[in-house]
Amino acid sequence: MNGLASVLVPLPVVLPLVAAGLTLVVTRRIALQRAISLTALGVVLTASIWMVFLADAQGPLVVHAGGWEPPMGIPLVVDRLSAIMLVVSVIVTGGVLLFAIGQGRSGGDESDGDSPLPIFHPTMMVLISGVATTFISGDLFHIYVGFEMLLIASFVLLTLGGSPQRVSAGTNYVFVSLLSSLFFLSAIALVYAATGTVTLAQLAGRLDALSPEAAVTIQVLLLIGFAVKAAVFPMSGWLPDSYPTASASVTAVFAGLLTKVGVYAIIRTQTLLFPHGAINNLLLWAALLTMLVGILGAIAQNDIKRLLSFTLVSHIGYLLFGVALANQAGLSGAIFYMVHHIVIQTTLFLVVGLVEWRSGTTSLDELGGLAKTAPFIAILFFVPALNLAGIPPFSGFLGKVGIFQGGVQEGGWLSYLVIASAVLTSLLTLYAVARVWARAFWQRPVTELVAKSVHGSAPSDTAAEGNGGRHVAAVRRGGPDGPLRNPASTRYADVATGPLELDPERLARLQVIADRPVPRGTVLPTVLLVVVGISLTVVAGPLYGITDRAAADLLVRTPYIEAVFPGGAP
Incomplete structure (x- = not known):
């Protein structure tokens, strides 16, 4: 197994970096770039699935980079x-990459066209290599290196197209990420000064020898750094302002994956380095507030991207709840729910990309009628939306039940309070996605209503159309033939959301691109991810078996430590 592990373990880091270099060399040959990227991901996926079975059957796989034994060398642990x-x-x-290829461009969206330099594929390869570096690094400093690789790649992807909105969002993202990195790097410096090592398996014993005050200080610094990455309240405000500005493919991979890298780091350090639960009550409060603040922000949104971004924040609270419980049921449920949420959140953002392509907008004030004009897209939204809300028998429900079982085992009024908040968050999530369904898919398109009103079809100075309980009126001065109240805009009133304004050029553009056919190449990867989301329910039993065993090993710590130091950590 050692020879096989020496090949498999570094592969998820090394192969994407090689692919990034190759795709940069062939920047003028987009088809070859795509082939290189997909081939690299296919090989990495095969190796990763193989490692799941090996790690489950034989324990952690360990490779010492360059043949140097820790603490001098870097252990890679799977x-x-x-x-x-x-x-x-x-x-x-891979699903996101196929979606971007299906759009017929190297990232970007319709308004941007192709980026000036075809750097989408190289940057995506660097991104996945950074993610893998974080997941398999056996020392704190190289987890930090993985985070910085993510930061660089994320900034490039966020700002593709160079629009002022994207550059501004990317700048804010970088500022917040650098602040997170500052806390993380400060914690690493303190760890090394106090223990003389940054190897995780060695730290597991040496941190126990520190004074409680020193250990808690290091723990808090690490948690702040990771919590910013994971968008834990009150460090979550940056996310809804950053993610929705990017193209559909970029937003999908960010929303589904990047925050979970921060959650992974929290799980790894909390279980391995700080098993005594000194600040678990603080984590429970953070989980509760993250759930409630996130979902309350979601139901206040009129843009689907921003709404889903806030639901992303709220459901990070479930993961933090499972970690804070520090028991096998809660931790296993959190790992299962993390897998579920990565898939479902990515899928929903890809579906929203299809909606935006077809309708030219993601604003609920400008959408409607998609269930009739695009029924397949409606189905693609409906299934993962129910899954996100935790409707049985989908994986979202199963993951939450596992976390709740951990909460009941833990007991205590605070644990039950968080469970109640989690149930409320689920109900409000269902309300939020039902609201999207009602306004974007079920009601009549606003463009039709405003077009009728603007052309004077109503008999009075306020032209109105009923819309399934929603009242829209184009307001003119001096009767239906009078000038618009505001010559620069079409203003209409909406009983559900209040006064709205559409620029005439904006309205004309929405009418021109309404019912535009969606590229087939974008539908297939979205369908595949919907199927993956459904299959999580089908394989929930075996998957829960693996997460249960993973949680048990994380809590006892010895399998990880002994895999890195077979004779015991020095």
């Missing part, structure tokens, strides 16, 4: 948790 995360991250990245 246990059940990291192997599962590798598999799901490659699956969703």
Whole structure:
């Protein structure tokens, strides 16, 4: 097994970097870029699935980079948790890459066209290599290196197209990420000063020897750094302002995957380095507030991308809840739910990309009628939306039940309070996605209503059309033939959401691109991810078996430590 592990374990890091270099060499040959990227992801996916079975059957796989033994060298460790995360991250990245290829461009959206330099594929390869580096690194500093690889790649992807909105969002993202990195790097410096090592398996014993105050200080610094990456309240405000500005493919991989890298780091450090639960109550409060603040922000949104971004924040609270419980049921449920959420959140953002392509907008104030004009897209939204809301028998429901079982086992009023908040968050999530369904898919398109009103079809100075309980009126001065109240805009009133304004050019553009056919190449990867999301329910039993065993090993710590130091950590 050692020879096989020496090939498999570094592959998820090394092969995407090689692919990034090759795709940069062939920048003028987009078809070859695509072939290189997909081939690399296919090989990495095969290796990752293989490592899941090996790690589950034989324990963690360990490779010492360059043949140097720790603590001088860098251990690369693949246990059940990291192997599962590798598999799901490659699956969703592959789906997103196929979606971008289906658009017929190297990233970007219709308004941007192709980026000036075809750097989408090289950057995506660097991104997946950074994700893999974080998952398999056996020392804190190289987890930090993985985070910085993510930061660089994320900034490039966020700002593709160079629009002022994207550059501004990318700048804010970089500022927040650098602040997170500052806390993380400060914690690493303190760890090394206090223990003389940054190797995780060695730290597991040496941190126990520190004073409680020093250990808690290091723990808090690490948690702040990871919590910013994971968008845990109150460090989550950056996410809804950054992710929705990017193209559909970029937003999907960010929303599905990148925040979970921060959650993974929290799970790894909390279980391995700080098993005594000194601040678990603080984590429970953070989980509760993350759930409630995120979902309340979601139901206040009128743009689907922003709404889903806030639901992303709220469901990070479920993962943090499972970690804070520090028991096998809660931790296993959190790992299962993390796999579910990566797939479902990525899928929903890809579906929203299809909606935007077909309708030219993601604003609920400008959408309608998609269930009739695009029934297949409606189905693609409906299934993962129910899954996100936790409707049985989908995987979202199963993951939440596992976490709730951990909460009941833990007991205590705070644990039950968080369970109640989690149930409320699920109900509000269902309300939020039902609202999207009602306004974007079920009601009549606003463009039709405003077009009728603007052309004076109503008999009075306020032209109105009923719309399934929603009242839209184009307001003119001096009767139906009078000038618009505001010559620069078409203003109409909406009983559900209040006064709205559409620029005439904007309205004309929406009418021109309404019912535009969606590229077939974007539908297939979205369908595949919907099927993956449904299959999580089908394979829930075996998957829960692996997550249970992963949680048990994380809590006892010895399998990880002994795999890195067979004779015991020095």
